[in-house]
Amino acid sequence: MTSSKILNAVIPLVADLAQELSERERLRRLLAALRTLLPADAVALLRLEGEWLRPVAMDGLVPDALGRRFKVAEHPRLAQLLAAGQAMRFAPDSPLPDPYDGLIAHSLHQGPLHVHDCMGCVLQTGGLAWGLLTLDALQPGRFEGSQALELLQAFSNLAAATVATAERVQQISLAARNANAPAARGPAPGAHGMRQILGSSPAIRQLQKHISLVAASDLAVLITGETGTGKELVAQAVHAQSARADRPLISINCAALPDNLVESELFGHVRGAFTGALAERRGKFEQAHQGTLFLDEVGELSLPVQAKLLRVLQSGQLQRLGSDREHLVDVRVIAATNRDLADEVRAGRMRADFYHRLCVYPLVVPPLRERDSDTLVLAGSFLEENRSRLQLGGLRLDSAAQAALLRYPWPGNVRELEHCISRAVLKALSRTLPQGKDRARPRMLSIGEEDLWDAAAAAPMPPGLAAAAPLASAAAPTAEPASTLVAGQGLRDSIQAYERQLVSASLARHNGSWAAAARELQLDRANLQRLAKRLGIERH
Structure with missing residues (x-):
């Protein structure tokens, strides 16, 4: 390889170090330059996060590869690269499985691919392993010779400087945006195997920007979005990026709480407060002291419970059930719902003052x-x-x-x-x-x-039938065909009639067991009970 070719690839990257570029563009240029120097069909940059390696940039791999997170202990090639501490190449006939087998974009139409050439190198910043740079080729022997290893080792130093610059620019940008807020002290989102918000669409990038903005404050957050969009992940991300990250994140599903136990669960109780209260117990608010309380399905709380929550939301003061003693808590509240709470307020099912104390900073999770x-x-x-x-x-x-x-x-x-x-x-x-x-x-x-x-x-x-369709074959043999249910009805009424039939049939098959019916219908038990209530099916 001529020195001029190397210089042509490297000089723009050195110039980029002084430019204000987005992290995505900076890393894209890095990988593109590497592919001009070494004959790779795919290159990837993976960041080490505890025992996991997370792809942050890829070139030449299928799109779904960017969403994968590799546990080092389960991928011997990645483990060996980390242990080597320098550039190394695997023999084309190595029996070790490659994490990118079948994921190289050029091979998508060629069937499974087992044997190819691969090499990689550890990136170090501040004397510590930051992650890995990996290269894969479809043909064996593509990276033969010592020159390829030497070139990769030399390039890794520039790559380490690039990722360090990208991180520094991101830190400066975040610090400027949150100049008056304390820095988060907890683990990065996605660390320790925790799921994180994935994707790079404009909608999800906008959501992540709002998460970073509100996380630095102590404002109450209301997360809204359709069922299944990942509202709990958003709540976890807000907490993880906040100054409370090293304190508890306490979650409670409001829909799963019986009305007679809501007050005890939220505020706690003293011994003898009710039958079965054999000892004093802290509620969720006290458990979340100096941390975050996540109220999932908050739209399911009854009006009396909403009224009791107003005081603690405003002043942090609460009383355990059966006690006159005041307790003061410092809690950041995050709530989530798939309902339109403004409509709930207009319908009289939610207090306006309760809604406004929750919805200080709304976050809308986009549908897939x-x-x-x-x-x-x-x-x-x-x-x-x-x-x-x-x-x-x-x-x-x-x-x-x-x-x-x-x-x-x-x-x-x-x-x-x-x-x-x-x-x-x-x-x-x-x-x-x-x-x-x-x-x-x-x-x-x-x-x-x-x-x-x-x-x-x-x-x-139609969305209303999509979840229920796989269960149609499990319905009772005597059930009417769906076509007779929708005759003469609008779409909404037809969907509700079909859902009512499936839920009723499942409950009948399981002798009224809500837990068994929920498992068969692939629904959360609380969600099934709410659906049944909406459909007019009696709960026994």
Whole structure:
């Protein structure tokens, strides 16, 4: 390789160090320059976060690869690269599985790929391992010779400077935005295996900007969005980026609390306050002292409970049930709901003063259908989780499956996608292992469109029917066909009638057991009970 070619690739990167560039653009230029120096079909930059490696930039890999997080202990090649501390290359016939098998974009239409050339190098900043720079090629022997290793080792120093600059620019930007706020002291979002908000669509980048902004304050936050969009992840991100990050994050599902226990759960009680109160107990507010309290499904709280919460939201003062003693708590409140609380106020189901004390800073989580190609990034994350859980060598989506995921409107949002991927992995595995578990599992498993859903469910359905459709075959044999239910009715009434039939049939099959019916219908028990209440089905 000529020195002029090296200089042509490196000089612009050195100049970039002094430029104000976004982190994404800075890292994109870094990887593009590396591919001009070394004949790689794919390059990736992965950041070390505890025992995980998280991709922060990729070039030449399929989109879903960016959503994967690799546990170092489960990927021997990545572990060896970290342990080596310098550039190293694996033999083309190495038996060690490669985390990118089947994920190189050029190979998507060529079927599974097992043998290729790969090399990598540790990036160090401040004397510590920051992460890895990896290169993969489709043909064996692409990186032969010592020159490739020497060039990668030299390039890694510039790469380390680039990522350090990107982080420093980001820190300065955040400090300028939050100049008067204390710095967060907790772990970074996504550390220690915790799920994080994935995606780079404009909608999700806007949400992340608002999260960073409000996290630095102590304002109450109201998170709204459709079911399954990931409102709890947003609450966790706000807490993790706040000055309270090293204090407790206490969560409570308001919909799952019986009315007679809400006050005790939130405020605590003293011994003898009610039958069964055998000892004094702190409530959720006291448990969250100096931390954050997350009120999920806050729209389900009754009007009397809302009135009792007003005082603690305003002044931090509360009384345990059965006690006259005042307790003072310092709690940041984050609430979430899939309801339109302004409509609830107008309908008289929510107090206006309670709503305004919650909705100091609203955050709206966008539905998955508004997040462009984030669908594939999220799918990659769920694929890696399933690969780890089932101890598979590798998982990939073929091109038809990728296109199908992008076409579907996802009425159930991210939660529906997660369940779809988990189901597809099991179906693909059973198709590959027809004789049961005794057969050797494949080194790499490809998921096709046929694994994502049954042929009857391939066409998107109205959101109200999408979640219930897979259960139609489980309904009682005497149930009427859906077509007779919707005759002469509007769409909304038809959907409700169909949902009422499925819920009633499931409860009948399980002798009125809400827990068993919820498992069959793939719903949270509290959500099922709320749905039944809305449909006019009596709770026994």
